[in-house]
Amino acid sequence: MSLRLRALREDEVPRYAARHEWPPQVHGVNSYPGTPIPSMCERPTLQLPRSERQAAPNGAKTGRCFQLPPRAATQTQPVLPTLFVPGFPKSATTWLFECMRAAFLPERVCSALPMRNGRFPKRAFAPQLWNRSSCRGRRYMLPGIACAVTGPCGHRKELFFYGSGFGKLFEAGAAMLHGPEVPLELFQSRDARPENLTIFEWEAYRVKRFESFCYRSNFTHLPDGRMHPSCCIARASQPRKFGCRWHETVRIRLGLNEVTWFQTAMPWVVPSAYNFASVDFTPNYLCSQSALNNIFKSARDPSELRFIVLMRDPVMRAYSEWSMFSLHWRWDHQRSLMTKFSQKMRDFKDCNLTLYEKPELLRSLPDRELHRYIKKCFRGTAMEYISNSIYSVCIMGALRVFKREQFLFLRFEDLMRMKASALVRLIANFTGLYTDSTIITQLRGEDACEARRARRKPLSFTISSKDNNSEAALARQELTTLMPELESFFAPYNNMLAELIHPAFNWGADTHRLD
Numbered sequence: 357m358s359l360r361l362r363a364l365r366e367d368e369v370p371r372y373a374a375r376h377e378w379p380p381q382v383h384g385v386n387s388y389p390g391t392p393i394p395s396m397c398e399r400p401t402l403q404l405p406r407s408e409r410q411a412a413p414n415g416a417k418t419g420r421c422f423q424l425p426p427r428a429a430t431q432t433q434p435v436l437p438t439l440f441v442p443g444f445p446k447s448a449t450t451w452l453f454e455c456m457r458a459a460f461l462p463e464r465v466c467s468a469l470p471m472r473n474g475r476f477p478k479r480a481f482a483p484q485l486w487n488r489s490s491c492r493g494r495r496y497m498l499p500g501i502a503c504a505v506t507g508p509c510g511h512r513k514e515l516f517f518y519g520s521g522f523g524k525l526f527e528a529g530a531a532m533l534h535g536p537e538v539p540l541e542l543f544q545s546r547d548a549r550p551e552n553l554t555i556f557e558w559e560a561y562r563v564k565r566f567e568s569f570c571y572r573s574n575f576t577h578l579p580d581g582r583m584h585p586s587c588c589i590a591r592a593s594q595p596r597k598f599g600c601r602w603h604e605t606v607r608i609r610l611g612l613n614e615v616t617w618f619q620t621a622m623p624w625v626v627p628s629a630y631n632f633a634s635v636d637f638t639p640n641y642l643c644s645q646s647a648l649n650n651i652f653k654s655a656r657d658p659s660e661l662r663f664i665v666l667m668r669d670p671v672m673r674a675y676s677e678w679s680m681f682s683l684h685w686r687w688d689h690q691r692s693l694m695t696k697f698s699q700k701m702r703d704f705k706d707c708n709l710t711l712y713e714k715p716e717l718l719r720s721l722p723d724r725e726l727h728r729y730i731k732k733c734f735r736g737t738a739m740e741y742i743s744n745s746i747y748s749v750c751i752m753g754a755l756r757v758f759k760r761e762q763f764l765f766l767r768f769e770d771l772m773r774m775k776a777s778a779l780v781r782l783i784a785n786f787t788g789l790y791t792d793s794t795i796i797t798q799l800r801g802e803d804a805c806e807a808r809r810a811r812r813k814p815l816s817f818t819i820s821s822k823d824n825n826s827e828a829a830l831a832r833q834e835l836t837t838l839m840p841e842l843e844s845f846f847a848p849y850n851n852m853l854a855e856l857i858h859p860a861f862n863w864g865a866d867t868h869r870l871d
């Protein structure tokens with residue numbers, strides 16, 4: 357799919373994104389102080405009534421007795437996300453995550469260290485220096501982490517905690533999101549091997565440390581020995597267990613048949629000493645009314661939240677998602693794009709005939725009814741090719757929960773042609789994350805944050821679908837046949853989007869040309 361759009365000038369931002377005023381800057385961290393815990397939970401051995409027994413999606417025990425008890429303001433507390441990229445899948449959200457990791461991590465913001473070959477040097481800027489004073493009050497971004505069962509941990513783009521995933525993480529409690537209090541050094545952009553350890557010792561250590569993180573009270577803040585709900589026990593005998601899959605490398609390399617595996621965590625700090633934004637780039641939240649409500653009700657102050665929303669020509673977005681799930685990953689067993697898209701368009705129409713393609717009616721709906729409609733007709737999950745491309749209704753729903761100033765809307769097509777300087781400054785102005793001309797010069801030298809000069813080839817299922825593969829060729833043919841129907845299906849919703857955001861926020865034949 358070639359996009360022949362004019363490149364933007366150095367500091368040019370799309371007209372719809374230009375602002376004279378930015379939302380109030382957020383300082384500090386979105387710390388979570390814990391929740392009162394029933395006294396029965398304090399006993400080292402739990403004897404829970406049946407009504408209290410709850411399992412997390414990873415199979416671990418959870419519930420009230422597995423949550424964080426209240427923490428004082430002077431103690432460390434977990435930091436929950438304040439910055440979201442809640443939409444939309446297949447709009448280069450991964451590329452933006454990588455750009456923001458290059459531009460806004462503490463290694464860059466606090467110490468202005470350049471990258472080499474796309475990575476910060478080992479032990480670039482010690483986490484002991486990530487506090488307000490060492491970082492000169494500059495606000496940076498810190499994603500949560502996830503660890504693999506084989507040991508390595510790294511930044512996690514999509515948390516899926518608030519909803520729209522296949523497991524009900526939110527219902528399993530905040531502990532599932534913030535995890536145990538693991539050392540801040542795990543949040544570095546590189547998990548570097550200490551020089552005194554051999555490769556084998558390092559591999560063994562990384563798996564062994566899970567044991568402490570999961571059971572020891574100085575990490576879990578639960579009675580000693582009680583497993584933290586963001587851990588699970590992976591077993592060679594149950595290799596495909598949902599939410600806790602085994603990996604043979606653990607047996608082959610370390611000779612183990614069972615490991616306690618710690619999965620996800622957010623950074624923990626003493627709140628008053630830090631100034632950073634934690635992030636969640638799960639791109640499925642916007643069309644999930646329950647995810648948006650969960651984000652709202654669990655925020656310290658909902659007005660502090662910021663949302664960067666990426667949208668792409670709806671036809672191309674749907675095609676990209678379908679290529680991934682049907683042609684490549686085989687999650688979707690339907691191989692005919694035409695059959696699938698036609699069915700999804702019909703389902704959407706039949707879901708509520710009265711509201712179908714009626715922007716003026718949708719606008720006049722009271723909040724509750726609009727939210728009920730979104731809940732019923734938009735699932736916000738993967739493989740919802742058509743409804744995940746009806747951006748305007750989801751955005752209308754989100755604007756009834758959060759204020760307009762909390763959103764930055766960007767078209768994928770513009771993101772792909774913006775220069776690093778314009779993009780990074782735009783994001784910094786909107787989020788309060790720090791940048792300056794030295795950092796921007798470095799980013800340019802590293803080809804970071806400029807899509808046309810991307811160092812790494814994007815993971816593309818539509819480009820690889822150009823291969824002489826008969827399924828892919830058929831899909832392209834079917835998409836061409838279906839194009840007029842798709843264009844007229846999306847037109848009223850795209851027009852509604854232009855009304856909600858800006859007249860220049862639209863798409864046309866030039867953005868979904870198949871050549």
Ligand SMILES: Nc1ncnc2c1ncn2[C@@H]1O[C@H](COP(=O)(O)OS(=O)(=O)O)[C@@H](OP(=O)(O)O)[C@H]1O
Nearest residue numbers: 445446447448449450451676807810814816817818
């Ligand atoms: N630099 C650059 N240039 C051109 N295109 C790019 C770039 N970065 C990401 N992309 C395209 O974005 C699509 C992937 O989007 P996401 O990362 O949001 O996908 S996902 O939802 O996280 O799976 C995917 O689109 P398709 O190729 O159409 O599938 C990527 O090719």
